[in-house]
Amino acid sequence: MRQFGFWFPVIILLVVAGIFWATRDMMPLEVVRVLMTVSIGVAGILLLRRRGAPAMLGIILIVGALWVAQPGVLAGKGEVKMLPASKAAVEQATQQGKPVMLVFSADWCPFCRQLERETLTDGEVARLAQQFVVFRVDMTSSSLPPETAELAKKYGAEGLPTVAFVDSRGEWLQDLTLVGYEPPRAFAQRMRRVLQP
Numbered sequence: 619m620r621q622f623g624f625w626f627p628v629i630i631l632l633v634v635a636g637i638f639w640a641t642r643d644m645m646p647l648e649v650v651r652v653l654m655t656v657s658i659g660v661a662g663i664l665l666l667r668r669r670g671a672p673a674m675l676g677i678i679l680i681v682g683a684l685w686v687a688q689p690g691v692l693a694g695k696g697e698v699k700m701l702p703a704s705k706a707a708v709e710q711a712t713q714q715g716k717p718v719m720l721v722f723s724a725d726w727c728p729f730c731r732q733l734e735r736e737t738l739t740d741g742e743v744a745r746l747a748q749q750f751v752v753f754r755v756d757m758t759s760s761s762l763p764p765e766t767a768e769l770a771k772k773y774g775a776e777g778l779p780t781v782a783f784v785d786s787r788g789e790w791l792q793d794l795t796l797v798g799y800e801p802p803r804a805f806a807q808r809m810r811r812v813l814q815p
Contacts (some may be wrong), residue, residue, distance in 0.1 A: 631661035663757035696744025703753035711751035712788035722775035729800040740802035
């Protein structure tokens, strides 16, 4: 029985890495990446001290830790490039006949972070977003600048996150406005509806 005692710290470290992954919306993604890399890497190093199958598993865990350490691995497959929002920039984009997506978000909002990490990093969502001018409207401050408050009022951003769509004719598509989190597949369908003529 004593020979299996070396597994205990390894299992604890892997459970800790899993906890970091499960709570990734509560901390910055870079912190999660570092903590997961360290947990998985140390578990792998502990197993390397053994022979046979445990050592092989240790090598696999170390390779996994190096993979997790790469920027962007935990974030997803794509990236939606968001411009800082201003009334003039939004008006200019709508006058050019381009569809617009306004993402009303705040740093303190867990569902905003989840939307940005899981949905807006999805490959299909990122591909569709290339057909939009995408703005991030920062709602972090408790006292919003007048221009930000005006955009929030105009596009009905009463809860966070809110994603408002303006079609290529400059019309706000109120029925397609999203309030809250939405998984990538459903969000991509919403974007396709905006792009339909």
